[in-house]
Each structure stands twice: as C-alpha cells, then as structure tokens.
Amino acid sequence: MGSHTEASPASPASPVPFRRFLRAIDIFFVCVVSTVNLSLLTSTASAGFRVFWLWLLAIPCFVIPQAIAVAEISFSDPGEGGLALWSGRYLGERVGFLTSWCYWLNNVPYVPSLMVYIVATVSYVFPRLQTINPAWHLMFAMAGLWSIVALNVVGVGTRRWVNVTGACSTLLAVGLVIWMGARYFATHPGPLVPGAGEGQTWGIPPLNLETTSVFGLVCMSMIGVEIGSVFGAEISASRAATAWAAIRASGASLFCYVAATAALLAGMSGAPLGSASGLMDYVRHIMEGAMRGRAIAAMAALICISLAGAGLCWFAAAARMLWLCAVEGGLRPSLQRLHPQWRTPDRAMRAQGILSSGVLVLGFLGAATQEAYVTLLDIAVIIQLLPYVAIFLGLIRHGLAQAPPRRWLSVISGTLGCGATLFGTAMAFIPSRAISSIWQYEIKLCTGCLLCVGLGFWVFARRQQAPALNVVYQKS
Numbered sequence: 001m002g003s004h005t006e007a008s009p010a011s012p013a014s015p016v017p018f019r020r021f022l023r024a025i026d027i028f029f030v031c032v033v034s035t036v037n038l039s040l041l042t043s044t045a046s047a048g049f050r051v052f053w054l055w056l057l058a059i060p061c062f063v064i065p066q067a068i069a070v071a072e073i074s075f076s077d078p079g080e081g082g083l084a085l086w087s088g089r090y091l092g093e094r095v096g097f098l099t100s101w102c103y104w105l106n107n108v109p110y111v112p113s114l115m116v117y118i119v120a121t122v123s124y125v126f127p128r129l130q131t132i133n134p135a136w137h138l139m140f141a142m143a144g145l146w147s148i149v150a151l152n153v154v155g156v157g158t159r160r161w162v163n164v165t166g167a168c169s170t171l172l173a174v175g176l177v178i179w180m181g182a183r184y185f186a187t188h189p190g191p192l193v194p195g196a197g198e199g200q201t202w203g204i205p206p207l208n209l210e211t212t213s214v215f216g217l218v219c220m221s222m223i224g225v226e227i228g229s230v231f232g233a234e235i236s237a238s239r240a241a242t243a244w245a246a247i248r249a250s251g252a253s254l255f256c257y258v259a260a261t262a263a264l265l266a267g268m269s270g271a272p273l274g275s276a277s278g279l280m281d282y283v284r285h286i287m288e289g290a291m292r293g294r295a296i297a298a299m300a301a302l303i304c305i306s307l308a309g310a311g312l313c314w315f316a317a318a319a320r321m322l323w324l325c326a327v328e329g330g331l332r333p334s335l336q337r338l339h340p341q342w343r344t345p346d347r348a349m350r351a352q353g354i355l356s357s358g359v360l361v362l363g364f365l366g367a368a369t370q371e372a373y374v375t376l377l378d379i380a381v382i383i384q385l386l387p388y389v390a391i392f393l394g395l396i397r398h399g400l401a402q403a404p405p406r407r408w409l410s411v412i413s414g415t416l417g418c419g420a421t422l423f424g425t426a427m428a429f430i431p432s433r434a435i436s437s438i439w440q441y442e443i444k445l446c447t448g449c450l451l452c453v454g455l456g457f458w459v460f461a462r463r464q465q466a467p468a469l470n471v472v473y474q475k476s
Helices: 024-035 038-045 048-076 082-091 093-125 127-131 134-153 160-187 215-221 239-268 278-286 290-327 346-363 367-400 406-427 438-461
Strands: none
Touching: 024 160, 024 239, 024 290, 038 048, 038 093, 038 160, 038 215, 038 239, 038 278, 038 290, 048 082, 048 215, 048 239, 048 367, 048 406, 082 093, 082 367, 093 127, 093 134, 093 278, 093 290, 093 346, 093 367, 093 438, 134 290, 134 346, 160 239, 160 278, 160 290, 215 367, 215 406, 239 278, 278 290, 290 346, 367 406, 367 438
C-alpha cells in the first residue's frame, strides 16, 4: 500500500479523521455479533437435516476462503471500507465502487428486517401486543430504527460496550439453544434424525433441489466476518492482530450456526419452525412447567439485545460504505461530511435512515406490498453475495503476485470461494417457498437485481472529483 502519512486528497485509501479506538478484541466481538444472526437460525434450519450437507460444502468452499480473504484484506488494505479498496485495487475502480454500492444497498432493507424481528419477538412474549393495530408495530420498529441512527451518529454503534453486550447476548442465546437441545435429546432417546431407520442414529437424508436452493442463505449467514475491514481507519490494533481476530470470529460463528442448528432440529423432532417465532416456538416446545415462561422471557431478551447490537454494527458499516461512495464521487458531496465532534458520517447515516424507513413502511402495508417486501429481501440475498465475487476474484489476482505456497493458497481459496458464491447466487433464483407464479417471481428478482446494479453503474458513470475531499482527508 505504501506510506500512509502522505496522501493524495483524491485517494480513498488516504488517512481520514476517524478516531482509532477499536482493538483486536473489539473486532472479534463486532464480527461475532454481525455474523451470528439469530433470526437466520430458523431460516436455515427450516431445510431440515439436509442443510448439514450444505454446511459441509460451505466450510471448505466459502467459510475458509472467506477467512483467508479477510486476513489478506486486513494486511493489504487497512483503510476505511477495506474490502472495497481491495476490489478496486485488483479489479478496477468501477468494481471497487460497485462493491461499496452493493454492500451499502443490501443493508437498506436488512436493518429494518432486524427491527421487525425484534417487534415480533416482543409480541410473542406479550400476546396482547399481537391484537393491537399494526400501525403501533410500525411505530415501535421505526423507533428502534431511528434509535440506531441516533446512536451511530454520536458514535455509540461501534463502542466497545455495545459490541461486547451484543456478542455476549448472542453467545448466551446460542448456548441456551444448545443446552435445551442436548437436554431434550438426553431425556427423549431415539434417532437424532426423525424417520431414520432402526439403529441409524445419523441417517441424514440426501439433498434435493429445494434444499439446495438454501445454499445462498447458508453462505449469507456467514457474511459479517469481513465487517472489521469496513472500520479499517478506526482500528488501533496491528494488522496481524486484526486478521487473527476475524479468523477466530469466523470459527466461533461457524460453531454457533452448526451446533445451534443441530440442537434446533433435534429439539423440534420434525415439528415446523416459524420464520419469525422459530426460536420462541423451540423454547416453548422443549421447556415444561414454571421454567417455560422464564426461559421464553430470557430467550426473548437475549434475541432483542443481540439483534439490536447487530443492527447497530451493520448500520454503521453500511453508512461508511455510502460515505465511501460519496467520497469516490457520483453522490452528493454533502454525504462526505464527517461530524466535527463525533467524527462519524452523520449525513450519510441520516440519508440511509430515511431510505430504510421507506422500506420499513413498505413492509407494513397491504398483502400485495408484503409480497413486494419479501421479494426485496430475496434480492438482498443476491446483492449481498455479489461483493464476495469481487473479493474472491481479487484474492486470485493477489495470489498470482505472491510466492509459493502462499500463491497456491490464495488462488485455490479464491477459486473455491468465487465458485461457491456464484453457485449460491444462482441457487437464490430457485424459490425455496411456495409462490403463486414462478415466472413472475423470476422476472421480479432479475429486474430488481438489474436495477440495483444498474443504478450503481449509473452513479459511477456520473462521478467526478469533489472539492470537499480536501476537507474529508485532512489529517486528524
């Protein structure tokens, strides 16, 4: 990368006036709370025990290459928005810009979906809330969203206590799920997999096309390990410590997903898992007597704290990507502004908050619009995987310039990762749920993805040198 003390004002990799306060342990907690999404546990587990075949495929083809790529990015591009700088360096400015664009755009509907899940969890604990006007649910979710905006503007979203609290709540919730599953399995002897033959405890059924379509969701569930590189200019730890923190977080997140999925499936014994209340249904199914109410309340509290922490981190990361898009040109120069006191991209955060509010309102409208909202979330899966294609292609080009054996490690990892990401993206076009019209679904999905990426190309085409860059890149 060269020296970071003297920088051209127009270079996105130049030093920026962010506060450097994140340590390696903070990066670990940020990655864990961002990667282990408790609301995705039931979505992947809904595929049944067949999902473990997908995990066996994802570990060598996506998870390990992802960890290697994140480690290389931490060393090579430690600036703000590191993964976009990495893509731009190896694949050109246009791809680097589109990486930032897709990473930001995906989080516009994602953070509101976390708020909706929190509202659904609270309503499960207090059933009377389920009967009130849905407008109140919208107000609660909107209040949560703008609380996240406000906390991020003042710099709380990346603070140590937020990361630790969110990650610990996530790990405690996963631990509770595993303990309940082990307890249920110990007191209800029989095959782990329902329907397995006599004496066939591990009779996992073979894959089918419907289950394979969940592969994109499995890959998406491990996305978040790279989030530390987005805060590159705010990290005070060494590059090696940052890389190892991300690798450890990848291992911890993988264990949480696989172990919790096994516990969920073993505990439910073939019973269906709801998309918004699956973890709560799981607790209600397993616990008995007076402990049931306490366990449900404890799980609900852990879920809410965990998802709030994840929302804070993802919103902060996405806003920095929007800031980077503005710095590179094509967007309003005002989005480049950092708050003079808190040193956060406050205007980018407010703009993102307004867009996310629109998506949130869309989700609470009529049934027809509900289907549109679900389609938006399907598009988000694809848009979230697209930056990883660029990251893995960059890893291949990076490896070609290295000496063996590092060259082969990078090239093989990049090839496997790129192939798995493209496969997961293709599988996302296969509906994993009942829909009224497959052709309408495919047309909406293709059109939505083309519009999102095409809009990014259009913004890049009109980018120009912004005079505000001299202010943005002044030394702190």
